[in-house]
Amino acid sequence: MTNASPHITSLATVTPAFENELGSVTMVDAAVLPILNRLSLKRVVLEPGAVREPQWNVNANQLGYCLSGTVLVSILGNADAFSSFIVSAGQMYHVESGAIYHIENIGAERAEFLLALRHERPQHFSLHAGFNAMTDAVLGNTYDLPSSAFRAFDRSAAQQIVRRTGAADVPSTAGLPNAHLFDAEGQHAPLSYAYGDARLARKQYWAALEDISMYSLRIRESGMREPHWHPVTAEMGYVAKGHARMRVLDPDNTLDEYLLAPGDIGYRATASAFSREVLAASFAIPERELPQFPFTPIDPLIVARANPSDPVRQ
Numbered sequence: 001m002t003n004a005s006p007h008i009t010s011l012a013t014v015t016p017a018f019e020n021e022l023g024s025v026t027m028v029d030a031a032v033l034p035i036l037n038r039l040s041l042k043r044v045v046l047e048p049g050a051v052r053e054p055q056w057n058v059n060a061n062q063l064g065y066c067l068s069g070t071v072l073v074s075i076l077g078n079a080d081a082f083s084s085f086i087v088s089a090g091q092m093y094h095v096e097s098g099a100i101y102h103i104e105n106i107g108a109e110r111a112e113f114l115l116a117l118r119h120e121r122p123q124h125f126s127l128h129a130g131f132n133a134m135t136d137a138v139l140g141n142t143y144d145l146p147s148s149a150f151r152a153f154d155r156s157a158a159q160q161i162v163r164r165t166g167a168a169d170v171p172s173t174a175g176l177p178n179a180h181l182f183d184a185e186g187q188h189a190p191l192s193y194a195y196g197d198a199r200l201a202r203k204q205y206w207a208a209l210e211d212i213s214m215y216s217l218r219i220r221e222s223g224m225r226e227p228h229w230h231p232v233t234a235e236m237g238y239v240a241k242g243h244a245r246m247r248v249l250d251p252d253n254t255l256d257e258y259l260l261a262p263g264d265i266g267y268r269a270t271a272s273a274f275s276r277e278v279l280a281a282s283f284a285i286p287e288r289e290l291p292q293f294p295f296t297p298i299d300p301l302i303v304a305r306a307n308p309s310d311p312v313r314q
Contacts, residue, residue, distance in 0.1 A: 020161060031121070054127040057098070063092065063117075063213075065184065065216075072104045073095075076100045090185030195303075236265065
């Protein structure tokens with residue numbers, strides 16, 4: 001097992017992009033993992049009373065998964081479409097690129113969530129920075145107010161996480177169903193076996209999604225994620241609990257193998273897709289020596305681990 005794998009990092013070792021007593025934002029993008037292409041990940045922690053200030057994602061759609069806590073998400077999107085909803089542990093939300101949004105911890109405990117973004121170097125700017133770019137007179141004209149109304153505004157650099165003053169203002173409709181909200185862990189697992197299950201946040205189940213999806217996988221000691229590949233997209237995973245081993249074959253035929261732990265950032269149907277003659281020729285063995293592959297028209301995603309684990313390569 002190599003120690004400098006290009007496929008893995010740990011959020012425990014990545015310096016936060018922003019951190020104060022109210023929380024932190026940790027980013028895993030192409031600066032941290034150069035292999036990333038059109039995908040990155042953020043981990044955001046908000047203490048009680050903390051607010052992730054309103055901001056825009058400039059170049060990437062965003063998909064969020066709440067690991068713990070309860071937050072209020074408010075989004076102002078295209079055509080002035082506004083929505084505000086509550087997200088709790090196990091639920092997900094979607095923010096399209098260009099929409100302005102904020103996240104606010106409205107619970108009594110720390111909130112933690114993961115944000116997947118559809119760009120290897122996502123960019124954002126805040127409402128605070130937007131106001132800073134305009135003069136008091138321009139802001140006054142915008143809001144039909146005298147310029148003096150904005151003299152008290154803080155013109156220092158924007159902070160990513162700020163403290164709320166007073167109690168949270170939660171709209172009475174925030175608990176209603178919302179197109180931006182998806183109860184991932186409340187979903188009846190489309191794939192469920194004795195050795196694991198998978199809940200699938202993708203367009204088939206969540207119409208808001210276009211170019212991004214997220215799976216919630218639980219694999220027991222008796223199971224494993226089957227070997228697989230992605231023809232048209234990349235995958236970025238986060239280990240919330242447990243330990244696992246990962247093996248990756250890159251397009252240049254190099255093999256990488258490493259262990260996964262909490263905080264660290266699969267091909268069965270192929271044997272049914274091709275004839276035994278083609279498989280025998282591919283592996284240079286007589287057809288009679290091929291195993292009797294089970295007919296598998298659809299990949300199961302998770303398979304039983306009936307054989308003992310091989311030792312990890314050193």
